[in-house]
Amino acid sequence: MKIRILSAADVNAALSMRDAIQVMRTAFGQFSAGKAVVPLRSGLHTEKGVTLLMPAYLQESRDLAIKIVSVYGKNPEIGLPTVTAIVTVLDPDTGMPVAFMDGQSLTALRTGAAGGLAADLLSRKDARRVVLFGAGVQGRSQLRAAMTVRPVEKVFVVDHNQGRAKDLAGEIRTWPRAPEVTVPSSIRDAVHAADIVLAATTSTTPIFDGNDLEPGAHVTGVGAFTPDMQEIDENTVRRARVIVDSREACLAEAGDIIKSRAHIDAELGDIVNGQSPGRQNQEEITFFKSVGLAAQDAAAASAVLAGAEIKGLGTVAEMA
Numbered sequence: 001m002k003i004r005i006l007s008a009a010d011v012n013a014a015l016s017m018r019d020a021i022q023v024m025r026t027a028f029g030q031f032s033a034g035k036a037v038v039p040l041r042s043g044l045h046t047e048k049g050v051t052l053l054m055p056a057y058l059q060e061s062r063d064l065a066i067k068i069v070s071v072y073g074k075n076p077e078i079g080l081p082t083v084t085a086i087v088t089v090l091d092p093d094t095g096m097p098v099a100f101m102d103g104q105s106l107t108a109l110r111t112g113a114a115g116g117l118a119a120d121l122l123s124r125k126d127a128r129r130v131v132l133f134g135a136g137v138q139g140r141s142q143l144r145a146a147m148t149v150r151p152v153e154k155v156f157v158v159d160h161n162q163g164r165a166k167d168l169a170g171e172i173r174t175w176p177r178a179p180e181v182t183v184p185s186s187i188r189d190a191v192h193a194a195d196i197v198l199a200a201t202t203s204t205t206p207i208f209d210g211n212d213l214e215p216g217a218h219v220t221g222v223g224a225f226t227p228d229m230q231e232i233d234e235n236t237v238r239r240a241r242v243i244v245d246s247r248e249a250c251l252a253e254a255g256d257i258i259k260s261r262a263h264i265d266a267e268l269g270d271i272v273n274g275q276s277p278g279r280q281n282q283e284e285i286t287f288f289k290s291v292g293l294a295a296q297d298a299a300a301a302s303a304v305l306a307g308a309e310i311k312g313l314g315t316v317a318e319m320a
């Protein structure tokens, strides 16, 4: 049995953001059409943390994978990340493992790509100004994805850790086709100016006032993953057409949706499948809420493996 082992660098080299967004299109489409087998994730608790098992199978594209995510809060004390993850890809015909890959880079890629798909379906075609909240791993990926689908010219980076915001601003300036970047002194003015607002923070309370959004703005929120956490406020939810990755998951887990008693208009996959419209006019405010689906991991992992095979990336180990 041969297994391809892919590092974070291999994952990033195997699949471009543009291709990852296309992969998310088919993943969300299948998910909302009931063509994804996604058992409830199981959690294995120990004295020091929890390990989550997230399996999924997409019936049309035949992507089969399991993500194993550990959240161990004391890891930073010994110089290790709190969250670590690995994804195993299985052959859908035999069930045999065919690849192991870094799960953190895959998660960032697929979460960014979901935001990119939402921006493509929901933001104005001429969206040029972006406010990014959260200068972390997911924030970077959200911004790269938005820049892939829209002609972004101006970016405001907001983080309650000013140093991180400044560091990311400096980093973005080195990207190819870099937009103009500033760390704004007024969040209100930045939100006011934004065509797209990206929220990728660990905040437990709302990070901006939705009354400051201009008509036509699009908001994506990927933080706030428990019922008690809230990143996007009630004003945004009240003014926006609300789209989610999964109705069931968001109603169970997303404080942004639960606390505001949001009316969910559609799943992203319903728009992909033509069951619900994308952006309807220039004035509509839209809000896409993501908690993250195992179906995204399976689809992205298969596509990464296919890209890695073509490009000869990673190490192939003979297991037996």
Ligand SMILES: NC(=O)c1ccc[n+]([C@@H]2O[C@H](COP(=O)([O-])OP(=O)(O)OC[C@H]3O[C@@H](n4cnc5c(N)ncnc54)[C@H](O)[C@@H]3O)[C@@H](O)[C@H]2O)c1
Residues within 6 Å of the ligand: 107, 111, 133, 134, 135, 136, 137, 138, 139, 158, 159, 160, 161, 164, 200, 201, 202, 203, 204, 206, 207, 221, 222, 223, 224, 225, 290, 291, 292, 293
């Ligand atoms: N939806 C998904 O599929 C998905 C997938 C992975 C991670 N996430 C979530 O995305 C969020 C970000 O993850 P990450 O890995 O980038 O974390 P990170 O720690 O790398 O970055 C988060 C950033 O948010 C900043 N922040 C916290 N509160 C803030 C506030 N009120 N205003 C501005 N900035 C603030 C922090 O200073 C930090 O720089 C987490 O909540 C994580 O659980 C979602």
